[in-house]
Amino acid sequence: MAVQPGEAFQPAGLFRRHAANPILTADHWPYPANAVFNPAAAEVEKETLLVVRVEDLRGFSHLTVARSRNGVDGWRIDPSPTLLPDPGHQEEVWGLEDPRVVWLAEEGLWALTYVSFSRGGPVVSLAVTRDFRRFERRGVLVPPEDKDAALLPRRVGGRWALIHRPVIRGEAHIWISFSEDLRYWGDHRILLPARPGWWDSARVGLGAPPIETPHGWLLIYHGVRVTASGSLYRVGLALLDLEEPTHVLRRSEEWVMSPRAAYERSGDVPGVIFPSGAIWDRASDELRLYYGAGDDKVALATARMSEVLAYLEGCPEAAS
Ligand code: BMA
Numbered sequence: 001m002a003v004q005p006g007e008a009f010q011p012a013g014l015f016r017r018h019a020a021n022p023i024l025t026a027d028h029w030p031y032p033a034n035a036v037f038n039p040a041a042a043e044v045e046k047e048t049l050l051v052v053r054v055e056d057l058r059g060f061s062h063l064t065v066a067r068s069r070n071g072v073d074g075w076r077i078d079p080s081p082t083l084l085p086d087p088g089h090q091e092e093v094w095g096l097e098d099p100r101v102v103w104l105a106e107e108g109l110w111a112l113t114y115v116s117f118s119r120g121g122p123v124v125s126l127a128v129t130r131d132f133r134r135f136e137r138r139g140v141l142v143p144p145e146d147k148d149a150a151l152l153p154r155r156v157g158g159r160w161a162l163i164h165r166p167v168i169r170g171e172a173h174i175w176i177s178f179s180e181d182l183r184y185w186g187d188h189r190i191l192l193p194a195r196p197g198w199w200d201s202a203r204v205g206l207g208a209p210p211i212e213t214p215h216g217w218l219l220i221y222h223g224v225r226v227t228a229s230g231s232l233y234r235v236g237l238a239l240l241d242l243e244e245p246t247h248v249l250r251r252s253e254e255w256v257m258s259p260r261a262a263y264e265r266s267g268d269v270p271g272v273i274f275p276s277g278a279i280w281d282r283a284s285d286e287l288r289l290y291y292g293a294g295d296d297k298v299a300l301a302t303a304r305m306s307e308v309l310a311y312l313e314g315c316p317e318a319a320s
Contacts, residue, residue, distance in 0.1 A: 021293070024298035034059075036054050039298050044132065049066070112135065122146065142177065176189060200221075277290040
């Protein structure tokens with residue numbers, strides 16, 4: 001297979017950019033939009049469903065669903081916004097951003113965590129849905145500033161777990177919190193800290209929701225370094241213990257994806273790869289990673305889950 005632009009530069013060689021990238025842009029949209037990016041991803045009725053962040057021409061975001069049989073092309077996009085900010089919810093005044101979606105088997109519901117942009121700063125909100133048409137808002141989970149959140153799809157030790165990224169004293173680490181009822185959250189602790197001096201020194205944040213594998217919960221996260229020309233968003237990996245998810249088993253020292261392709265180095269915010277959804281096809285071993293590129297397009301990279309897990313097993317243990 002021909003090497004895609006930037007392919008040769010990916011450490012570990014785990015993720016391959018899809019030849020059809022970028023797979024969705026504002027030009028595909030059925031109504032005027034500035035940018036489409038940072039989508040949640042789910043497999044629904046044998047189709048790939050993306051909940052895409054759409055930025056309108058005022059600079060506010062909302063969420064719109066796109067469906068495809070193969071997850072690459074032939075997208076059927078809702079003709080109008082699927083989930084708009086609700087004026088009845090003060091925290092949504094400046095829009096809805098960066099959704100993640102998880103199937104909660106116990107509840108028989110999809111849980112959509114997204115960033116509501118409030119006057120007090122960004123916060124994480126939860127909405128649940130059965131059909132991606134009607135949504136029930138469950139409100140804000142923890143106080144601002146908070147972003148980059150997803151639930152674990154099942155209880156661990158009898159409790160729900162939320163992985164999220166508050167900013168406290170200017171520090172932006174990935175945290176984990178627990179709840180009996182998906183409403184009141186506690187036992188907050190740092191899970192994956194930003195690493196001073198490293199490629200992920202300025203900020204880290206959860207990318208796709210954690211994936212349960214035989215080796216542990218796979219975390220795909222973004223790490224940021226601030227450079228003379230702005231922030232550089234790259235992708236790293238970690239593995240959490242299945243029943244004690246506060247325990248980080250492994251963390252990649254190197255990034256596994258970095259903005260190299262032209263569509264990642266251009267856009268409204270050049271130099272950003274922002275993974276937000278992943279689908280693992282257990283039968284074929286394929287892991288599909290959906291990400292925002294340059295804050296205005298949706299792109300796709302694929303990997304073999306067996307290779308990702310073998311790579312992580314070779315990574316050092318990480319103190320949590
Ligand atoms: C983060 C979020 C993302 C965005 C990224 C890069 O803080 O706001 O929506 O993709 O910055 O600009």
